[in-house]
Amino acid sequence: MxxxxxxxxxxxxxxxxxxxxxxxxxxxxxxxxxxxxxxxxxxxxxxxxxxxxxxxxxxxxxxxxxxxxxxxxxxxxxxxxxxxxxxxxxxxxxxxxxxxxxxxxxxxxxxxxxxxxxxxxxxxxxxxxxxxxxxxxxxxxxxxxxxxxxxxxxxxxxxxxxxxxxxxxxxxxxxxxxxxxxxxxxxxxxxxxxxxxxxxxxxxxxxxxxxxxxxxxxxxxxxxxxxxxxxxxxxxxxxxxxxxxxxxxxxxxxxxxxxxxxxxxxxxxxxxxxxxxxxxxxxxxxxxxxxxxxxxxxxxxxxxxEGIRLKLPQLPSFKQDVRSVQRIILPEGETADSTALYYVEWLESLLNPWIRTTVDEEHCCKVGTSFSSKSLLELSYSKERSTTDRALYYITGGLLTDSEKNSRGRLEFRKIPEKNELIVAIHEYMPSLPWFAYKYTQAFSHLIIMRLFSNHMKKKSNETVYSESTDPAKG
The missing domain is CATH 3.40.50.720 (NAD(P)-binding Rossmann-like Domain)
Structure with a gap:
């Protein structure tokens, strides 16, 4: 060559x-x-x-x-x-x-x-x-x-x-x-x-x-x-x-x-x-x-x-960050973008009357409580980095975020190619709570919420399939 x-x-x-x-x-x-x-x-x-x-x-x-x-x-x-x-x-x-x-x-x-x-x-x-x-x-x-x-x-x-x-x-x-x-x-x-x-x-x-x-x-x-x-x-x-x-x-x-x-x-x-x-x-x-x-x-x-030990991979050291990734069913006709907005709406319905969520014209989201004007989490939608198959939000503020250290924290909803499945992921999130408190409260709660959302989306998908199979126009 x-x-x-x-x-x-x-x-x-x-x-x-x-x-x-x-x-x-x-x-x-x-x-x-x-x-x-x-x-x-x-x-x-x-x-x-x-x-x-x-x-x-x-x-x-x-x-x-x-x-x-x-x-x-x-x-x-x-x-x-x-x-x-x-x-x-x-x-x-x-x-x-x-x-x-x-x-x-x-x-x-x-x-x-x-x-x-x-x-x-x-x-x-x-x-x-x-x-x-x-x-x-x-x-x-x-x-x-x-x-x-x-x-x-x-x-x-x-x-x-x-x-x-x-x-x-x-x-x-x-x-x-x-x-x-x-x-x-x-x-x-x-x-x-x-x-x-x-x-x-x-x-x-x-x-x-x-x-x-x-x-x-x-x-x-x-x-x-x-x-x-x-x-x-x-x-x-x-x-x-x-x-x-x-x-x-x-x-x-x-x-x-x-x-x-x-x-x-x-x-x-x-x-x-x-x-x-x-x-x-x-x-x-x-x-x-x-x-x-x-x-x-x-x-x-x-x-x-040569002094080379038969070495097994060791756990690396990390900064005080969080990565949380879950896979959920994507109902027929839904996209990553639509599911992200639906998740914010569903979250409020799940935790009503304690939690309130808002979405502005730019799809930026805030999660707060019904008894305070201050946000718990603020998510800024990245229009230029998002598509129908990937919705990207930067974690930009809120009481639960360490704003000084949280330079790359983000939340994304991503469709898996050629599958009706979606990945929901938090990357490089820096919580404001002390680490021990965060791990056994906010982190644990997030896993429970994502499991409930996964079950909800699975039920929604099954209802969609059932509705289509019983529709006389498609029979």
């Missing part, structure tokens, strides 16, 4: 991102994206940008000038001091912001590292269902997506292999639930990097989902035995048919010390066979060459000789 391609790399400071950056920096100009990008120094072919992908504005700025974008983002870890909501719903926002930003910046292709979607006919685990939903969202705005689907990635960091290694190291006797006897196709980190690199360069595999795996299909117990042999250990095993996935995830979290945010979704996915599917096989990409034993030896040797 006469011109070096510009690659926007999300998660550039993370485990996979750091290694991919090293692999491609000799042939591409890289926009390295991280929440803490300002902490890194630029080099000749690497430009660091700080980016919070929960902000669509940040995402748009992050992808300016990019030809291709690599999506290595996953929201299993908390993103604020108080994070309310599931990782699935968080991932919807991140992927939707990224996909819309890619379209706005005319990015030619997105390369996405995700998990193998099994073809066993079983309902997908939460983790894999979320990974597939993200893949669909990334495709929803027209940018071609190359999805590289991998199972367990073997390397000295990350999540899956360090958890397995810690189990082997700490347990002289191991019980073997059913999931430890499920087939999987582990893949070494260098083989994953080769597949991602191919996705960046090979336009012929655009808009494809490609499974990748190592040269061996084996069970998790096989991997434990080989890892134990490398460590010089001989653990005893007791097969048990009665330990459920829920019990297993608790046991694994306790033994390894890994956070439940990481362990629970991963263990829930181990009920599926994670092997390369024929329909998603591409010669030269799908078939990794490094054996499990070779990659495990390298990971363990790195720990011993």
């Amino acid at each position: 006469s011109k070096r391609p510009v690659v926007a790399l999300t998660g550039a400071s993370g485990y996979i991102g750091q290694n991919l950056l090293k692999k491609i920096e000799d042939k591409a100009d890289i926009i390295a994206l991280s929440r803490n990008g300002d902490n890194y120094e630029d080099s000749e072919h690497i430009q660091w940008r700080s980016c919070d992908l929960y902000s669509m504005n940040d995402a748009e700025k992050a992808l300016e000038g990019a030809d291709v974008a690599v999506y290595l983002v996953h929201s299993m870890m908390p993103s604020a001091k108080l994070t309310q909501g599931s990782f699935e719903d968080m991932d919807v926002i991140l992927a939707d912001n990224f996909a819309q930003a890619a379209r706005k910046n005319n990015v030619k292709r997105i390369v996405y590292l995700t998990g193998i979607v099994p073809g066993d006919g079983e309902p997908l685990s939460r983790h894999l269902r979320s990974r597939l939903e993200v893949e669909n969202i990334l495709r929803a705005y027209g940018t071609p997506v190359t999805a590289i689907r991998a199972g367990l990635i073997v390397g000295p960091k990350g999540s899956s292999f360090p958890i397995l290694a810690k189990l082997v190291k700490r347990l002289p006797i191991m019980v073997l639930p059913k999931w430890t006897r499920m087939d999987t196709q582990p893949i070494a980190l260098p083989d994953v990097l080769n597949a991602l690199d191919e996705g960046l360069e090979n336009e012929e595999i655009s808009n494809r989902s490609i499974d990748v795996g190592g040269p061996e299909v084996m069970t998790y117990w096989d991997m434990m035995l080989k890892t134990a042999a490398i460590m010089g250990r001989k653990p005893k095993a007791i097969p048990v048919p009665f330990i459920t996935v829920k019990l297993s995830r608790l046991w694994v979290s306790m033994v390894t010390g890994a956070s439940k945010e990481i362990v629970y979704p991963l263990i829930e996915s181990l009920k599926h066979p994670m092997v390369v599917q024929k329909e998603n096989y591409v010669e030269g990409i799908s078939d990794g060459e490094i054996t499990f034993e070779e990659s495990a030896k390298y990971a363990l040797e790195s720990e011993r000789q």
